[in-house]
Amino acid sequence: MKSILLTVLVACIATFTFAQDLNTAQINRCSSYEVFQRMLQSDPSFAKNQQSIEQFTQKFLSRGGTSSMRTTIGTPVYTIPVIVHVVYHTTAQNISDAQIQSQIDVLNKDYQKLNTDVGGVPSVWTGLVADCQIQFCLATVDPSGNPTTGIRRVSTTKTSFSDNDAVKYTSKGGDDAWPAADYLNLWVCKLGGGLLGYAQFPGGKAATDGVVITYTGFGTVGSAKSPYNLGRSATHEIGHWLNLRHIWGDDGSKCTGSDLVDDTPNQGGQHFGCPKFPFVSCTNGPNGDMFMNYMDYTDDRCMFMFTNGQKSRMYATLVTGGSRHSVTISGKCASQVAAVSNNAVIPNIISVVPNPVNNGSAAVSFKLDKAAQVQFIVSNVYGNTVSVISAGNQSTGEHQIRPSEFARFENGVYVIKLLANGQQLGTTRFVVNK
Numbered sequence: 001m002k003s004i005l006l007t008v009l010v011a012c013i014a015t016f017t018f019a020q021d022l023n024t025a026q027i028n029r030c031s032s033y034e035v036f037q038r039m040l041q042s043d044p045s046f047a048k049n050q051q052s053i054e055q056f057t058q059k060f061l062s063r064g065g066t067s068s069m070r071t072t073i074g075t076p077v078y079t080i081p082v083i084v085h086v087v088y089h090t091t092a093q094n095i096s097d098a099q100i101q102s103q104i105d106v107l108n109k110d111y112q113k114l115n116t117d118v119g120g121v122p123s124v125w126t127g128l129v130a131d132c133q134i135q136f137c138l139a140t141v142d143p144s145g146n147p148t149t150g151i152r153r154v155s156t157t158k159t160s161f162s163d164n165d166a167v168k169y170t171s172k173g174g175d176d177a178w179p180a181a182d183y184l185n186l187w188v189c190k191l192g193g194g195l196l197g198y199a200q201f202p203g204g205k206a207a208t209d210g211v212v213i214t215y216t217g218f219g220t221v222g223s224a225k226s227p228y229n230l231g232r233s234a235t236h237e238i239g240h241w242l243n244l245r246h247i248w249g250d251d252g253s254k255c256t257g258s259d260l261v262d263d264t265p266n267q268g269g270q271h272f273g274c275p276k277f278p279f280v281s282c283t284n285g286p287n288g289d290m291f292m293n294y295m296d297y298t299d300d301r302c303m304f305m306f307t308n309g310q311k312s313r314m315y316a317t318l319v320t321g322g323s324r325h326s327v328t329i330s331g332k333c334a335s336q337v338a339a340v341s342n343n344a345v346i347p348n349i350i351s352v353v354p355n356p357v358n359n360g361s362a363a364v365s366f367k368l369d370k371a372a373q374v375q376f377i378v379s380n381v382y383g384n385t386v387s388v389i390s391a392g393n394q395s396t397g398e399h400q401i402r403p404s405e406f407a408r409f410e411n412g413v414y415v416i417k418l419l420a421n422g423q424q425l426g427t428t429r430f431v432v433n434k
Contacts, residue, residue, distance in 0.1 A: 027272070029233070029297045031163040031198040032240040033250050039204055049203030053243065053323050054260075057316040065312030069319070077112075077385035078318045080184050081139040081332035085175040086153045087167050087189040089160075092223055093215045095188060099222035100138070100151055106220060106231030107136045107238065110294065110304075117304040122277050124287050128263050130311035134242075134318070135385065136184070137333040143178055160192035165208045177207055182330035184241065185210030186234070188218050196233045199240035202323035211237045227273075230300035239295055239306070242314040242324065246270065247295040255282035263309040265290055274302035329382040349426030350418045356431035360407035364416065365400045372420035376403070381413045406432070 039046045069075050082104065088094035109115040113131035121129055138150025158166070158173035167174035167187050177185045191197070191214035199211045216225045217233040224231070249257020253269035268281030271291040275298065278288035290296070294303050295310070306314075317324040350366045364376065374391040387405045409432045418426045 028193060028195045029197075029270075029272075030236060030240075030246075031195055032201070032237065033246065035163050035198050036201050039200075043204070046204050049323075050201070053203050053317070056321065056323075057243065057260075057313060060316040060319065060322075061312055066308070066315050067312075069315070075133055077133040077135055078315075078328045079333055079379070079383035079385070080134065080136050080324075080327055081141075081182065081330060081383070082136050082150060082186055083139050083148075083178045083183045084151045085167075085177075085185065085187045086151065087156050087158075087161070087174050087187060088153070088215070089156055089158060089190065093190050094153060094155075095215055095218065095222050097149075097151065099219040099224065100188075101219075102221050102224075103219035103231045103234055104136055104138060107235060110232070110235045111135070111306070115304055117301070120302075121292060121305050122287070125290065125305070125307075128307045128309075129305045130308045132306055132311045132314060134314065137383070139178075139183055139332045141332045143182070156189075160190045161212070162192055163195065163198045163212070167212055168208050168210070177210060180206040180209035181326040182332050184238070184327060187212045188215050190215055196228055197237045199237040201240060202243050202317055211241050213237065227299035227301065232294060232300040232303050235294050236303075239310070239314070243317050244295055244310055244313060246297075247290060247293045253281070259295065261307065261309040261313055263307045264293065267291075267296075270297040272297055272299070274299050328384060331382050333383040350416065350428050352416065352428060352430040356433040357406055357409075358433055360409075360434060361402060362406050362430070363400050363402050365398065366418050366426070367398050368394055368396055368420060368425075371395045373422075374399075375419045375422075377417045377419065378405070378409075379415045379417070381415070386414070 040050070066075055084100050086095055111132045111134040113129060118129060139148055140150065142148040152175055154170075154175040156173040161167040161174070166172035167189050168177055168185070170176045174187065174189070187210065189212065191212065195214065196217045197211065197213040200209050211234065213234050215223050217228040218224060219231050220229060245259040247259050247264050248267040248269050249259050251257030255266055255268045265284045265287065266282045267284065267289045271279070271289065275289070275291045278286060279291060280286070280288035291298050292303055293305055293307070296303060316322055318328055319325060350364065353363050353365065355362070366374070368374070372394060374394045376389040376391065377385055378387040378389065379385050386409065389403050389405055391399075391401055411432050411434060413429060413431055415427060415429050417424055
């Protein structure tokens, strides 16, 4: 719902309030806007940056948003390297690698419209559901250039944290951020006061940039507790990190606020639990509120969509010149040497000939030890997917294909991954030099 003009936004941003009419005693799903308001009041540079970011966003949207970016090889898929800081006081808070990976898996499904519950979107809005074409990976390279698992574990004497950013500083019992220009910092800890999480909007200080999630609302296994056990707290908060606002515009139930997105209905306040469709407010009948949107407050099992308008708003932070663009080209999720899941290097699984590709045509040769459904994912040196190539069902043995997509690649260095039944078997690099 886009109900205010940019000129009004710029004039009012320093005094804009985000009142939270929670109507609940047991949970505070998100305090991102309280943090946002506090930063506007205490940091003039943040307020100035927010104005510039919004001006850039509106200019991007006026040019067609993501629809203006489509090329012969499709809209780019942006890769965001993640460093997870696990700050724990008890054994239960020191969540497992499996729980962390489950959260990364959720993010990749939710931001690429691969979540199985997307079928719950009412038919009137199915045309609005976006594949945001954003993927997340645990960082493989640390700030010094050394290999990393993308996970840090820090024991603390603090029994809990709040939204005052203490968890983001080693000196305050937390863990210092990695460079915000290169990584999405994601802190997992115990948050007090029933708080599930909060995020810092673009334009703030690098030392506090990132997302914080309580350990019982993170991922889908281990300490994750119902009704916030499907990883949607991180999906929601990363939406804020990518400059999305709450779907009701943070004006309580007044119907006068805005999330600055065209294709989300005007909505009177947030929802908890699992409302029944339709829920009409702000004279938005007959379809009512889009309470199944990730930027509402419903239970994890009842939120399962972003809209195309929200995708364009997020993309405005990721494109060249956007406030989060540097993260997508940091290369901190650099592809590794061809390997299988047991980390044993297997040579000659996949190759590209000729290499460099000098006339737009090349053969991709690969081997299979058993029949499988074969797919190739081609990424640039920054880890951003530029093409997904399906080779269909292939039998055991050696094979060769000539992807027509190669003719559309610009000059540069690329990585191609071989997937068999969804499992990565091998990876190799190739150069296009037409």
